[in-house]
Amino acid sequence: MDSAHQQKRIRFSQPRPKPAPIVPLKAEVTVASVMIAAKSLSSLDIDPLLSLSPVQTSMWKRLRKTVNTVIRERKAAGIPLGPIPTDAEIDYKALRLIIRQSMSRRSLGVVALEKYLRERLRILRQERVKQMLEEAQTKVKEQAGIMGPAVPVSPLDAASMEPPASGPSMPSTPTRSRVGIGTSYKWKRFFRLFGRGRQLHTLSRALEDDRVARFSPRTNKFRKSVHSVTSRRRTAFTIAFGSPQHKAVQFPPSSLFNRPSTCQAAFRQLLEFSKPYRRPSVKAVVEFHRSLGAVRSTTSFNYVISVCIRERFFSEAQKSFFEMRSCHIPWDSATWVEFVRLNVATKKWDTIETILASQVADFDTMLTLLPGQVIHRPRNPVATTKDTEEKLRLLSNANVLVTHEQALCLPYPARYKIIRSLLVTNPDAALEMTKSSIRKLPTAPSQVQLGQALGLIHLHLRAPSKPSGVVQYWDAWKRLESLLELNQNIRPTPFTIYLLLKYIRGVRNRNRMARKAVSAYKKRWGESVEDYWTLLVQARYAMHDKDDNGAFDLLQKALKLLQEHERRGVAGNPATSRFVMKRYNHGWSRFYDLMRRWKFRRERMKMRADNGDKGKKNAVESQALEEVPSVVSVKMSLALPTLEQTSICPTYPVLVRARC
Numbered sequence: 001m002d003s004a005h006q007q008k009r010i011r012f013s014q015p016r017p018k019p020a021p022i023v024p025l026k027a028e029v030t031v032a033s034v035m036i037a038a039k040s041l042s043s044l045d046i047d048p049l050l051s052l053s054p055v056q057t058s059m060w061k062r063l064r065k066t067v068n069t070v071i072r073e074r075k076a077a078g079i080p081l082g083p084i085p086t087d088a089e090i091d092y093k094a095l096r097l098i099i100r101q102s103m104s105r106r107s108l109g110v111v112a113l114e115k116y117l118r119e120r121l122r123i124l125r126q127e128r129v130k131q132m133l134e135e136a137q138t139k140v141k142e143q144a145g146i147m148g149p150a151v152p153v154s155p156l157d158a159a160s161m162e163p164p165a166s167g168p169s170m171p172s173t174p175t176r177s178r179v180g181i182g183t184s185y186k187w188k189r190f191f192r193l194f195g196r197g198r199q200l201h202t203l204s205r206a207l208e209d210d211r212v213a214r215f216s217p218r219t220n221k222f223r224k225s226v227h228s229v230t231s232r233r234r235t236a237f238t239i240a241f242g243s244p245q246h247k248a249v250q251f252p253p254s255s256l257f258n259r260p261s262t263c264q265a266a267f268r269q270l271l272e273f274s275k276p277y278r279r280p281s282v283k284a285v286v287e288f289h290r291s292l293g294a295v296r297s298t299t300s301f302n303y304v305i306s307v308c309i310r311e312r313f314f315s316e317a318q319k320s321f322f323e324m325r326s327c328h329i330p331w332d333s334a335t336w337v338e339f340v341r342l343n344v345a346t347k348k349w350d351t352i353e354t355i356l357a358s359q360v361a362d363f364d365t366m367l368t369l370l371p372g373q374v375i376h377r378p379r380n381p382v383a384t385t386k387d388t389e390e391k392l393r394l395l396s397n398a399n400v401l402v403t404h405e406q407a408l409c410l411p412y413p414a415r416y417k418i419i420r421s422l423l424v425t426n427p428d429a430a431l432e433m434t435k436s437s438i439r440k441l442p443t444a445p446s447q448v449q450l451g452q453a454l455g456l457i458h459l460h461l462r463a464p465s466k467p468s469g470v471v472q473y474w475d476a477w478k479r480l481e482s483l484l485e486l487n488q489n490i491r492p493t494p495f496t497i498y499l500l501l502k503y504i505r506g507v508r509n510r511n512r513m514a515r516k517a518v519s520a521y522k523k524r525w526g527e528s529v530e531d532y533w534t535l536l537v538q539a540r541y542a543m544h545d546k547d548d549n550g551a552f553d554l555l556q557k558a559l560k561l562l563q564e565h566e567r568r569g570v571a572g573n574p575a576t577s578r579f580v581m582k583r584y585n586h587g588w589s590r591f592y593d594l595m596r597r598w599k600f601r602r603e604r605m606k607m608r609a610d611n612g613d614k615g616k617k618n619a620v621e622s623q624a625l626e627e628v629p630s631v632v633s634v635k636m637s638l639a640l641p642t643l644e645q646t647s648i649c650p651t652y653p654v655l656v657r658a659r660c
Helices: 002-013 031-043 054-077 087-147 217-226 236-241 263-273 282-291 298-310 314-326 333-345 349-358 363-368 385-396 404-408 412-425 427-439 447-459 470-484 494-502 510-525 532-544 548-568 578-627 643-648 652-659
Strands: none
Touching: 263 282, 263 298, 282 298, 282 314, 298 314, 298 333, 314 333, 333 349, 404 412, 404 427, 412 427, 412 447, 427 447, 427 470, 447 470, 447 494, 470 494, 494 510, 494 532, 510 532, 532 548, 532 578, 548 578
């Protein structure tokens, strides 16, 4: 026992042997290891020579010496130090230079505007100082008659009232209307000679002429027409609840009961909520929009942001932008324009230039803010083809260099606008850009991608404004075939056939050609390529070529399709194109117009047929009269004919009666 205890005591009393130290392997000092260490240290703003080991320091010095020697020799030999830029990099730098120049021009314009505003502000302040000085002098003169000698007043120095060098700054707490959404400026002081000289936005129209709209526009119109002479009658309800002590009864809006299920319905309710007779405030509009939840869209956000910017609620506009990002609602070009407007209102010029320099792909923003354009050009409600072509020509001549590679990286709306503008000036380049975008489609494209590709193809099938014919039709057909063979998944729609049929509107035998073409299309792509609009075009061509029975059959088929469309709605129709869906709104009017023309043509043909029989009778009579021998040798005189003349020419009175 003792021996075991002794051994245990010895074991625990002796110190534990230390393990042998682990000697790390010596890392080989190479040029790469030295450069990596130096790069990590230089990123921390530390001199690499202070923290490296002696071996690494000597290696670093030798490396630096070698690099300096190489640089010196390359400079002496005229060799560029960096890599030689490619053509794409040169084009990209040229594009950046163009954008920088346009930004500098816009900056110069902003500087000139700010200079003008400073000068205007200085003049206004001088006038204000003069007015204050005159008021002070009149007060002194009034007091002089009461209190004796006048007290000398130190004149206000106008030079000391000059604005600071930073320019006019926007107030941090902007003035807001107490009730509802009001105008930001008193337009009445400029338009006193006219009744309502300026139609402002719907939200601010209520406060423009200081009237209070208690009812909706329809009810207000009724009150003006009926109760114009009598005063407003006071009932027990208005006496009890209409006094300022008691708040009037406010019923909840109808949106609480029928919640919108689509984005369009939500936007309609938002517009209805912000009508002037509802007296909404900006915060109420924002809260109502926030209560819509998941049915909010890009359009509704753009509307709310524009209201906030116009009424100078910049924090609410900023919150709306943050909500768009958090809800994953995409921005469009109108959102970017509102974002630029917000930064202009808050005078963040650097941010604006950064946005415009980085947003090369957003063609709408670039077009609205390119230099050399009228800034406040009024929107033309009836846009003609000439205006559109002028806008496209301006876009294509705007010196914005976009290569095929850059265009393929752009979103679909920008690509659509580029190709549409190139069709005016350079159709071959537009066709090549369309082909490259179709080739870029994946092996299994989605329906959206196929629809976008077909939309680009439809741009090349627009019937020209000049008289079209067989040559133009076959050119368009070859163009369509060359584009469709690039991807077998793209299937033509009835709108494609509609565009092709438009090319033969000036052909002599267009009815027969259209029937043959449509039958060939149906044999190749199926029965679904014929719809209501292709039938109407064929019926029109049949009426032009006097094929009334064929036109009637086509109109009967179109009527069945239209009635079926009315039963099923838009969802039952094949997704053809947004242009066709626009035209579907006027389906009945187009059908009735064409049917009326067919009916009048039938009646006119009947009248011609009836008049044709009478015309045949008249032709027979005239032929019989021509066959009667006329007396040429007898000279006509004013005297009555003698018996001899009557016996020679017994048919003379008959001829006269027939000619009369």
